[in-house]
Amino acid sequence: MIARITYALRETWASFRRNLTLTAAAVLTSAIALLLVGTTLLIQRAFENLLVQWRGDVEMIVFVRSDASPDQIAFVDSSIRQADTIVDVEKLQYLDKTQTYEEAKRIFIGDPVTLSLLTPENIPSQFKVVPLTEDPALVRSLSEQFRSLPGVEDVALAEDEFQVISTLSQFIRVVTLVMSIVLLIVAVGLIWNTIRTAMFARRREIEVMKLVGATNWFIRIPFMLEGLLQGLLGALAACGGLWVLNSAWTNGVAGFKPGTGISSLIVPSGFLSGVMLSMLILGAIVGAVGSAIAASRFLDV
Amino acid sequence: MIRLENVTKQYGTETVAVRDVSFDVTKGDFVFLVGPSGSGKSTILRLINRQERPERGEVWVAGRNINELADSRVPHLRRTMGNVFQDYKLLLNKTVFENVAFALEVIGKPRHVISRQVPLVLELVGLAGKEDRFPNQLSGGEQQRVSIARAFVNRPLILLADEPTGNLDPATGEGIMALLDEINRTGTTVVMATHDHRVVNAMRRRVIQLDRGVVVRDQERGVYE
Numbered sequence: 001m002i003a004r005i006t007y008a009l010r011e012t013w014a015s016f017r018r019n020l021t022l023t024a025a026a027v028l029t030s031a032i033a034l035l036l037v038g039t040t041l042l043i044q045r046a047f048e049n050l051l052v053q054w055r056g057d058v059e060m061i062v063f064v065r066s067d068a069s070p071d072q073i074a075f076v077d078s079s080i081r082q083a084d085t086i087v088d089v090e091k092l093q094y095l096d097k098t099q100t101y102e103e104a105k106r107i108f109i110g111d112p113v114t115l116s117l118l119t120p121e122n123i124p125s126q127f128k129v130v131p132l133t134e135d136p137a138l139v140r141s142l143s144e145q146f147r148s149l150p151g152v153e154d155v156a157l158a159e160d161e162f163q164v165i166s167t168l169s170q171f172i173r174v175v176t177l178v179m180s181i182v183l184l185i186v187a188v189g190l191i192w193n194t195i196r197t198a199m200f201a202r203r204r205e206i207e208v209m210k211l212v213g214a215t216n217w218f219i220r221i222p223f224m225l226e227g228l229l230q231g232l233l234g235a236l237a238a239c240g241g242l243w244v245l246n247s248a249w250t251n252g253v254a255g256f257k258p259g260t261g262i263s264s265l266i267v268p269s270g271f272l273s274g275v276m277l278s279m280l281i282l283g284a285i286v287g288a289v290g291s292a293i294a295a296s297r298f299l300d301v
Numbered sequence: 302m303i304r305l306e307n308v309t310k311q312y313g314t315e316t317v318a319v320r321d322v323s324f325d326v327t328k329g330d331f332v333f334l335v336g337p338s339g340s341g342k343s344t345i346l347r348l349i350n351r352q353e354r355p356e357r358g359e360v361w362v363a364g365r366n367i368n369e370l371a372d373s374r375v376p377h378l379r380r381t382m383g384n385v386f387q388d389y390k391l392l393l394n395k396t397v398f399e400n401v402a403f404a405l406e407v408i409g410k411p412r413h414v415i416s417r418q419v420p421l422v423l424e425l426v427g428l429a430g431k432e433d434r435f436p437n438q439l440s441g442g443e444q445q446r447v448s449i450a451r452a453f454v455n456r457p458l459i460l461l462a463d464e465p466t467g468n469l470d471p472a473t474g475e476g477i478m479a480l481l482d483e484i485n486r487t488g489t490t491v492v493m494a495t496h497d498h499r500v501v502n503a504m505r506r507r508v509i510q511l512d513r514g515v516v517v518r519d520q521e522r523g524v525y526e
């Protein structure tokens with residue numbers, strides 16, 4: 001068993017060095033593809049901070065003053081429910097001050113100054129309104145009506161605030177997703193080609209191995225390890241790149257004027273580690289798939 | 302040990318390489334397959350080690366119909382046989398020792414077995430002291446000895462030799478034949494394809510003669526004619 005393992009590792013390493021150029025190309029492509037995947041995930045997550053309050057087709061938010069009386073809150077609630085031709089009453093959601101504060105922690109993740117001014121006591125509570133109608137003018141006129149109710153601090157419309165960002169984020173998601181997939185396929189192809197070339201270079205050895213009775217798995221494993229290693233190396237490089245990008249971005253964003261929204265576009269470090277782990281796994285899969293296809297198709301040399 | 306029953310092997314639709322061939326080789330036999338180039342000698346050897354499968358007929362090795370053997374069992378079949386070729390098929394980037402050790406290494410033999418077996422077999426083939434040479438530092442005859450050592454190091458039941466003297470001068474070829482004879486005397490069944498008259502006539506062993514894929518003579522203690 002130990003003999004088999006040392007054999008596999010030794011052969012993997014030797015082959016790796018022999019095909020340095022092809023290996024470098026395969027590793028680099030995997031790295032770029034995975035970096036793109038990672039960046040996409042980070043961007044999505046960062047935008048979510050901004051969009052978190054508008055999740056689930058919410059188009060209007062009625063903010064209620066923190067010092068509003070329970071009667072005033074109940075009145076706002078019934079007023080909204082009366083507009084049941086425009087408002088989807090089933091989906092009407094009320095977040096009390098504590099819940100709103102939790103949400104604010106995400107919105108102001110990159111803006112600790114603003115966040116520090118807020119407490120679960122002085123923060124407004126809010127009604128999240130999902131409209132039934134597609135007509136923005138109706139929603140807008142309704143918002144004017146709610147604005148004048150007692151205890152209401154402000155009414156925000158998604159149209160004014162985050163429609164653009166939402167659309168932008170969706171567009172970026174589609175574009176980067178397509179590019180990532182294309183690049184990942186290219187990476188699989190390059191690893192496949194590297195392994196195929198490595199096997200072709202060693203066809204005499206493989207022929208002898210088959211004649212003396214080496215099993216197909218014994219012959220395959222060093223090549224598959226080589227592909228796996230290429231995928232993992234690419235992922236490792238991509239993780240490094242992503243870390244650098246994210247640090248630079250987080251530092252840069254910290255300089256923005258608080259309250260502009262830009263400063264919300266950062267991700268918690270736990271999420272970053274999660275993304276890196278996924279990249280490593282994805283890299284391993286890319287390497288394993290590319291080399292497995294090569295190893296099973298070109299064993300008959 | 303080896304039995305072919307009405308074996309026919311075709312390449313494509315035109316070439317019938319082996320046509321309705323039957324013969325039986327008992328354990329410990331030494332058999333020559335003779336015939337002109339293209340008569341089907343190599344094809345028969347490749348049918349025996351299952352590099353090829355026949356269109357019709359059965360090939361039995363050590364009591365097993367190897368055409369029915371699952372692909373995953375083929376490596377184990379091959380471990381019971383050694384192969385020697387006209388062009389040696391040595392790995393040029395490995396030393397004599399490494400070439401022979403390779404055959405044990407890739408079937409998962411532990412290091413201590415390798416370091417015991419390889420010197421023994423190199424001694425047997427007369428290459429003691431040349432362990433660290435590379436193939437291109439050896440004569441043709443010596444290279445063929447390395448390839449025989451590699452084929453024999455795992456003590457196979459059967460040795461298949463395809464024109465092993467084809468690239469060698471007569472004197473060197475005689476040395477190789479003496480070595481194969483010695484291996485045969487250890488109980489190993491030897492099947493050797495050749496069109497070298499002198500070798501066949503000197504040995505006086507069983508001769509199976511092929512002509513365009515058909516057995517035209519099967520004779521104990523035969524000559525090439």
Ligand SMILES: Nc1ncnc2c1ncn2[C@@H]1O[C@H](COP(=O)(O)OP(=O)(O)O)[C@@H](O)[C@H]1O
Pocket residue numbers: 312313316317318336337338339340341342343344345494
């Ligand atoms: N892989 C192959 N593909 C097609 N034809 C082949 C192949 N191998 C051998 N043949 C043909 O089969 C016949 C027998 O070949 P072979 O067994 O190599 O003969 P020998 O070893 O006696 O010279 C020849 O006509 C040869 O051209």
Ligand SMILES: [Mg+2]
Pocket residue numbers: 342343344463494
């Ligand atoms: Mg031949």
